[in-house]
Amino acid sequence: MKPRLLAVLLVLVFCFQPARSQDGTRPSVGGVSSPANAMIFYLARGPLGACGPNCSEWIAAEGTVQWDTYKRLLALLDRLGNREPPVVFKGRGEGDLKVATAIGRIIRKRGLDVSAGSTVVSQCASTTEAECFGLKRSGGPLAARIDSSSVECDLACVLMFAGGVERTLPADSKVVINSAQVRNRLGTSVSAEHQEGLKAYYSQQFRLYLTQMGVRPELVDIIDRNSDLGRATRLSPNECLRLGLVTALAL
Numbered sequence: 001m002k003p004r005l006l007a008v009l010l011v012l013v014f015c016f017q018p019a020r021s022q023d024g025t026r027p028s029v030g031g032v033s034s035p036a037n038a039m040i041f042y043l044a045r046g047p048l049g050a051c052g053p054n055c056s057e058w059i060a061a062e063g064t065v066q067w068d069t070y071k072r073l074l075a076l077l078d079r080l081g082n083r084e085p086p087v088v089f090k091g092r093g094e095g096d097l098k099v100a101t102a103i104g105r106i107i108r109k110r111g112l113d114v115s116a117g118s119t120v121v122s123q124c125a126s127t128t129e130a131e132c133f134g135l136k137r138s139g140g141p142l143a144a145r146i147d148s149s150s151v152e153c154d155l156a157c158v159l160m161f162a163g164g165v166e167r168t169l170p171a172d173s174k175v176v177i178n179s180a181q182v183r184n185r186l187g188t189s190v191s192a193e194h195q196e197g198l199k200a201y202y203s204q205q206f207r208l209y210l211t212q213m214g215v216r217p218e219l220v221d222i223i224d225r226n227s228d229l230g231r232a233t234r235l236s237p238n239e240c241l242r243l244g245l246v247t248a249l250a251l
């Protein structure tokens with residue numbers, strides 16, 4: 001029996017809780033049924049060099065990878081036309097790993113570079129979380145800077161990150177390969193037998209994807225081992241370089 005790909009998702013075990021402000025909380029992205037912390041993409045702009053050599057404009061990616069996240073990235077890229085700003089990731093929460101690989105493929109197809117960090121929007125300094133969220137969803141470029149301290153990149157982040165043409169991380173980034181679980185997006189249970197079959201299927205798909213992106217398939221061995229043991233592995237900068245996750249060490 002073929003896996004029911006539309007119904008069953010791989011998600012992360014280790015979660016990062018979304019921040020909440022005291023004055024207002026962030027609304028849902030796609031309506032009432034959409035998770036409040038779903039990933040959004042918006043254009044940010046700073047002084048020359050803000051996002052790398054000769055770079056002043058980037059795509060900020062914030063939130064959790066959900067089943068429809070790739071649609072929001074495609075919508076923004078369509079508006080940008082032939083422009084190719086880098087994508088700066090700040091992920092959090094349980095992520096749909098299948099969609100994470102789809103986002104990575106979109107990034108590679110568009111020839112985009114990637115990095116990670118927190119995009120700090122200037123206009124959000126004196127607003128509530130909900131008001132800041134509205135600004136980010138307004139469609140226009142926002143004056144911002146990138147905070148590269150305390151950067152965390154989990155498994156969903158790693159899979160998206162692999163799609164970048166040039167891939168760089170701050171030197172002190174925390175890159176963690178979490179364990180993964182099979183869950184049904186609709187909330188119904190998945191039998192143990194079906195889970196094992198799906199785990200094997202997705203392991204093969206991740207191996208193919210990472211190999212195509214130029215990342216050593218050894219990374220999938222780490223994912224499989226951590227999923228079996230229910231643990232997480234932190235990768236050092238040198239390990240990220242050896243595995244091909246980054247294309248160069250940060251200066």
